Amino acid sequence: MIFREEKDTLGTVKIPVEKYWGAQTERSRINFKIGNPNSMPIEIIRSFGLLKKASANANFDLGIISEKKRNIISEVCDEIINGKLDDQFPLVVWQTGSGTHTNMNVNEVISNRCHVKMGEKLENSEKRFIHANDDVNMSQSSNDTFSTAMHIASYKILLEKTIPSIEKLKKSLQKKSLLFKNIVKIGRTHFMDAIPITLGQEFSGYSSQILHGLNSIKRTLQNLSELAIGGTAVGTGLNCPKGYDKKVIKYLSKYTGFPFKVADNKFESIASHDAIVETHSAIKRVAVSLIKISNDIRFLSSGPRSGINEIHLPENEPGSSIMPGKVNPTQCEAIIMVCMQIIGNDVTISMAGASGNCELNVCKPLIIYNFLQSSKLLSDSICSFTSFCVNGITPNYKRIKELLDKSLMLVTALNIHIGYEKSSIIAKKAYLNNSTLKKEAVRLGYLTSEEFDKYVNPYKMI
Structure with missing residues (x-):
């Protein structure tokens, strides 16, 4: 492998010649070989791309960066946003608790990529037109940028992925509730026979659980839309020009279509992540509901001859490597495991959210890693559960009447x-x-x- 040398405040570092990152990224790559490489969620990197582009435009509007610098930084940010530089972000979650290494990874990649786009070679680092700290990171600190990227990524995945999947499940359960409204069956409490209920009423309970969980998530979006940008290191906004925060928010809202706003209190938004704790708690609520619903569906479909067998589930794949003809409620089992993971993530996020020391939360990468994992897993599993289980549920009329009459x-x-x-x-x-x-x-x-x-x-x- 051929290397080039780059300098930072600690000395010289050797870096693979074809990589755009710089000395601080390489030091983190060497010093934190913990877990899988590239484990920092790509959603955070894309959010940084949006943020650095918005920052360059805000700095230009305020007259502290040239048009030429604004334009070239924006071009590279677009490449990051569009996934063209994904392989240039090798860092792990298990790094500094502020996310500084990832912020500098982004700054260095933008700086060096600008250098190359202007016709220079990476080896000629002394001739850089765009400086990672002075230009790309202008008016910013890792403490407010990483916090801001966390909220952008969280808001984006909820609006584009998680919430639509939950709404899809809610509609499917509502549809089943209407289809089954005249099917009278025996109700059960304590796993024992109780008084009659309709299958539609039973499914209406499931639909209502999901609706309330969905509304719970939506209610948290207001706090999640607050961004810490402009607070710099501790919330005071040192080295940040007046009006910068509002301009960055304006550009971010324009790029994403989301109603972001300046945090009411930047000290709070950097020192804590209570908004993400709150939102994930709402996600956990949906997970808790789904475990209950999935277990009910498993129970009601049990059999086919030695169980309840009041409903039939789609037969998607063979259920056993030794028992011919066996079919299992696999979608229910998969989503239950996902929801248990989410509940575990909620404990982690709660502990990490409590780990703010004075003016800075120091578990930021851990918080966003678990939040994004929960959001993606919940969305994917709900889509699978809805398509391959709920949509195909049918009643076993004969068995329902038999159990009701007895x-x-x-x-x-x-x-x-x-x-x-x-x-x-x-x-x-x-x-x-x-x-x-x-x-x-x-x-x-x-x-x-x-x-x-x-x-x-x-x-x-x-």
Whole structure:
């Protein structure tokens, strides 16, 4: 491998000659060989591309950077945004807690790429027209830029990926609720028979859970839209010209179409990440709901002969390497595992969010890594669960009626006519004698056959 030499404040560093990054990136690459290379989420890099472009334009508007510099920086930022330089960002999540290494990785790549685009060779580092710190990082600090990139990436993935997938699932569950609205079945509490319910009512509960979780996420977007940019190192905005923050926000909103705004308090937005903690908590809420819903669907589809078997799931693939003909609720199992991962991520984000020391949270890369993982996993698993499970659920009418007719808890309808005590005796006798509620009610003399049929009608108990 051929190397070139670059200098920073600590001395000289050798860098692979074809790479655009500089000395600070290389030092991080050498000093933090923890986990997989390139583990810093690409969404953060793309968000930095948007931010550095907006910053260059804001600095130009304020008269502190030339048009030529603004234009060349913007061109390279567009390459980053469009994924053309993805291989130039090798750093891991497990680095400095401020994300400084990644900020400098972006600054150095932009500086060196500008150098090459202007016809120079990377080896001639002394002739750079664009300086990583003085030009690309002008009016900024890693502390406010990484925080800002975290919010851009979070907001973007929620609006473009996570929320649409949840809405898709909500619509599918609503559709099933309407399709199943006239299918009366036995309800269950404590895994035991309870009073009747319709399959549509059961699915309406699932739909409502997802709707409330979705609304919970949407309510957090207001705080997530606040950006720390302009606070520089600790929130005071040292070395940042007046009006810079508002101009950057204006450009970012223009590039993304999202309603970003200047943070109400930049000290808070750099020292803490409570907004992301809050949003992820709402994501966790959806995960908790999905575990409940998926387990219910597994339970109701169990069998086909030795379980409940009230609903049929799509048969997507063979379920066993040894048992021929077996088909398992694999989509349910997959989304349950995803949701358990999200719950674990929520604990991590909560602990990381609590790890702000004085004026700076020092677990920023960890927070955004887990947040983006949760958002992507939730979206992908919901899309799969909706398409390959929920959309294809059908009722087993025969089994539903069989279990409904046999249920002893239909006796609950008699409480208001003959009282709880007599109703309980009827149920116990029917169970012990392996007979029906009607037969025991008439035999005990509590009701006539006609009265029983009048009072105990599952279709009037829902």
